Amino acid sequence: MPLDHRRLRGPEESQPPALWAATAAEDEEDEEGAGAAPRDPCALRPLFARAGLLSQAQGSAYVELGSGTKVLCAAWGPREAAEPGPGRLLCEFRRAPFAGRGARGRPGAAAEREAEREAAAALREALEPAVRLGRYPRARLAVSALLLQDGGSALAAAVSAAALALADAGVEMYDLAVGCALCRPPAPAASWMLQPAEPEERRAAARLTLALLPALNQVSAVLGGGRGGPPEDWAQALRLGLDGCHRQYPVLRQSLLRAAQRRDAAAAA
Amino acid sequence: MASVVLSEAEKLYIVHGVQEDLRVDGRGCEDYRCAEVETDVVSNTSGSARVKLGETDILVGIKAEMGTPKLEKPDEGYLEFFVDCSSNSPELEGRGGEELGTDIANTLYRVFSCENSVDLKSLCINPKEHCWVLYVDVLLLECGGNIFDAISIAVKAALFNTRIPKVRVLEDEEGTKEIELSDDPYDCIRVNVDEVPCIVTLSKIGYRHVVDATLQEEACSLASLLISVTSKGAITSMKKVGKGSLDPESIFEMMETGQRVGKSLHIALQKILDEEENLGTSRPKVGFLG
Numbered sequence: 001m002p003l004d005h006r007r008l009r010g011p012e013e014s015q016p017p018a019l020w021a022a023t024a025a026e027d028e029e030d031e032e033g034a035g036a037a038p039r040d041p042c043a044l045r046p047l048f049a050r051a052g053l054l055s056q057a058q059g060s061a062y063v064e065l066g067s068g069t070k071v072l073c074a075a076w077g078p079r080e081a082a083e084p085g086p087g088r089l090l091c092e093f094r095r096a097p098f099a100g101r102g103a104r105g106r107p108g109a110a111a112e113r114e115a116e117r118e119a120a121a122a123l124r125e126a127l128e129p130a131v132r133l134g135r136y137p138r139a140r141l142a143v144s145a146l147l148l149q150d151g152g153s154a155l156a157a158a159v160s161a162a163a164l165a166l167a168d169a170g171v172e173m174y175d176l177a178v179g180c181a182l183c184r185p186p187a188p189a190a191s192w193m194l195q196p197a198e199p200e201e202r203r204a205a206a207r208l209t210l211a212l213l214p215a216l217n218q219v220s221a222v223l224g225g226g227r228g229g230p231p232e233d234w235a236q237a238l239r240l241g242l243d244g245c246h247r248q249y250p251v252l253r254q255s256l257l258r259a260a261q262r263r264d265a266a267a268a269a
Numbered sequence: 270m271a272s273v274v275l276s277e278a279e280k281l282y283i284v285h286g287v288q289e290d291l292r293v294d295g296r297g298c299e300d301y302r303c304a305e306v307e308t309d310v311v312s313n314t315s316g317s318a319r320v321k322l323g324e325t326d327i328l329v330g331i332k333a334e335m336g337t338p339k340l341e342k343p344d345e346g347y348l349e350f351f352v353d354c355s356s357n358s359p360e361l362e363g364r365g366g367e368e369l370g371t372d373i374a375n376t377l378y379r380v381f382s383c384e385n386s387v388d389l390k391s392l393c394i395n396p397k398e399h400c401w402v403l404y405v406d407v408l409l410l411e412c413g414g415n416i417f418d419a420i421s422i423a424v425k426a427a428l429f430n431t432r433i434p435k436v437r438v439l440e441d442e443e444g445t446k447e448i449e450l451s452d453d454p455y456d457c458i459r460v461n462v463d464e465v466p467c468i469v470t471l472s473k474i475g476y477r478h479v480v481d482a483t484l485q486e487e488a489c490s491l492a493s494l495l496i497s498v499t500s501k502g503a504i505t506s507m508k509k510v511g512k513g514s515l516d517p518e519s520i521f522e523m524m525e526t527g528q529r530v531g532k533s534l535h536i537a538l539q540k541i542l543d544e545e546e547n548l549g550t551s552r553p554k555v556g557f558l559g
Contacts, residue, residue: 118375129492129514208507218514222494225379225506231524234504242517 003108041193044244047251049160051168052259059169061255063161067197068151073161075169078139087136089128092144093119093158099150101198119155126159126179126211126221132172141171152198153181159211159221160252167256175213176252177220180244182208182237184226192237194244208237212245273484280489284475292479292486299530301481306422306541308430310556315403316431316460319557320423323483324413329405329423333433335448336402338393346392346400350377352420354409373407373420376468376508380421380497383505386464387428395438395446403431403460414483417495421468422538428465429542432457466497466505467538469531471523473515478523480530494523498531500539 045066054060057074064070081088093116097104123145131141143166145158159179167173183196183204196204206226212219219242224234275283283293290298302323311317314330321327339347352370381387392401405427407420435456439447472482472490479486482493491513497506504524509515515523545552 114371114375117371121372125509125511128512213514216514217517219509219517219520220514222507222509222515222520224508225382227383227385228499228503228505230502231504231521231528234507234524235521238517238520 039193041191042240042243043194044247045195047248049164049252049255050259051164051255052263057165057169059165059167059171061161061164061168063157063164065151065153065157065195067153067195068149069154069157070148070151071145071154071157071161072148073143073145073158073165075144075162075165075171076142077169077171078136078141081138081140084138087131087133087139087141089124089131089133090140090142091120091124091127091162092116092142093123093147094145095147095150099147101150119158122155122209122221122223123158123162125223126177127162127166129218129220130163130173130175130177130213131166132174135172141166150198152196152201153179153209155179155209155223156181156195156211159209160248164252164256168259175215175218176249176256177211178214178245178248178252179209179211179221180241180248182210182241182244184237186227192233192240194240208234208241210238210241210245212242214246214249273488275485275488279485283486283489287474287477287479287486290477293483296481298477298479299526301418301530301534302483304419304422306426306538307555308426308542308545309554315433316427316429318423318426318430320419320426322413322415322419322422322481324411325416325419326410326413327416327419327423328408328410329420329427330408331427331431332404332406333401333431334404335394335399335436338397338400342389343397344393345389346402347389348381348387348403348405350374350381350405350407352377352407352409354412357409357412373417376417376495377405377407377420377424379508380466380468380506383466386466386499386505388461391458391461392433394436394448398446399438399448401433403428412484414485414487415470415481417468417470418481421466421497422534425462425465425467425538426542428460429462429546431460433460464499464501466499467531467534468495468497469527469534470495471527473511473513473519473523478519478526480526494520494527496524496527496531498528498535500532500535502528502532504528 048064051061053062054074058077059075061073143162145162147154156179159177163177167176182192182194183201184190184192184206186205208224210219211221286292305321308318310319311330315333316331319328338345352373354369355366394400405424435451435458437449439449470493471478471480472493474490492511492515495508496504498504
């Protein structure tokens with residue numbers, strides 16, 4: 001997003017007033033959270049996926065999760081690259097300036113660009129095993145993900161959207177990569193929850209994002225951190241996440257089929 | 270990462286050997302190479318350490334400086350990581366080295382993101398106003414495979430070696446705060462490293478996984494799992510690297526192996542650090558001449 005030079009920038013170090021009123025607001029939030037019925041940890045939020053919606057890109061996809069995360073992804077098929085060797089996948093991950101719940105961060109801030117670069121690297125990790133790069137020597141495949149609203153599990157939604165966009169662009173793939181996020185609340189004996197919403201993710205003691213190729217049952221990315229436990233805890237979280245990915249797979253496949261049917265109908269008309 | 274070109278026959282040799290639990294240099298799949306750890310090598314820092322793991326050479330320097338605490342955590346200090354790999358091979362100069370450096374720094378941030386790995390509350394001087402910031406600078410002197418493990422060992426050793434001077438905050442009648450350093454140069458606070466995790470990299474080669482892969486073994490492995498383990502065996506972070514995919518069963522096995530190997534690594538490292546500490550000032554310093 002280009003910087004808007006006409007706006008008054010304001011001081012470099014600006015703190016949102018909500019931070020100073022933090023203690024009162026958080027007490028209210030905690031009461032609400034404890035009062036509400038605890039979420040079923042294995043419940044998947046509703047997922048909406050649609051492929052083939054951008055006319056300018058060769059492939060595109062839009063994924064929306066029930067918690068409010070909206071990701072738009074576009075993919076471009078093989079373009080000739082100058083470097084010899086096998087094909088390369090270039091991923092880009094951008095957050096819209098209005099995506100976060102808190103104060104609007106400056107769009108060009110270094111910390112944000114770092115976070116975007118890290119997310120792009122994670123996206124590439126997740127997609128590389130799925131794409132048949134050996135079929136595109138000396139070529140570059142580009143994928144660009146734009147996070148419109150962050151409602152939790154943003155990276156997982158981006159992985160699913162990017163895989164859908166690549167498939168929509170006609171790139172040869174072994175399988176669709178499906179992303180799923182989990183988190184574990186700070187309470188001592190709490191269990192892992194699938195697809196956390198943004199407040200749950202913020203307060204979480206441990207987070208895990210994984211990407212799976214369901215038809216091959218191969219894990220293409222694991223990224224997790226936080227207060228740990230013995231490996232059995234993380235193994236249980238992985239199993240829960242894999243189950244979540246398998247359950248989301250049919251929705252993504254349906255959206256691809258529908259996009260192909262729409263394209264055929266438009267070509268025939 | 271610095272890469273090595275291997276022929277197909279060499280790759281096959283390594284893969285077949287690993288299936289039989291026999292690696293090129295005679296180690297088993299879960300053995301580390303011979304490691305040398307030395308602390309207090311750089312005198313201008315608050316703490317430093319140098320680790321030589323086979324061919325990999327890492328130098329870590331920690332400087333403790335006063336800063337303002339972060340807004341969300343007003344009563345804690347924090348750590349800042351910076352990794353520099355430019356002195357390595359020619360392909361890591363410039364952009365390549367920068368990318369690898371930020372990648373390693375982000376991994377270190379994630380590994381240390383767990384709240385109780387370092388006692389950050391002990392780094393606070395005045396809530397909301399002053400705190401100690403530990404700037405951890407990592408220099409990759411030579412890359413011989415398995416840099417993440419070596420870096421995490423070096424960071425733990427350097428944190429163990431860090432001495433932060435004790436300060437007192439005196440308040441005037443007008444309310445201006447003055448920071449007073451104690452007169453005794455040996456009067457300092459130490460960082461508690463009991464919960465500091467170490468990274469264990471497990472590379473998948475063929476059907477088995479190996480710990481502490483050399484450059485040649487890294488070239489044969491398609492996927493690796495980076496696990497950070499504390500001394501008590503708790504896993505604090507996980508990341509998969511590489512172009513290949515992993516079977517879920519392999520991931521479970523790798524986590525078990527990582528926990529086992531991590532615990533023994535912590536025991537060995539703590540023993541060496543305690544021995545070095547007990548030698549005190551009479552320790553013969555080897556530095557870069559050994």
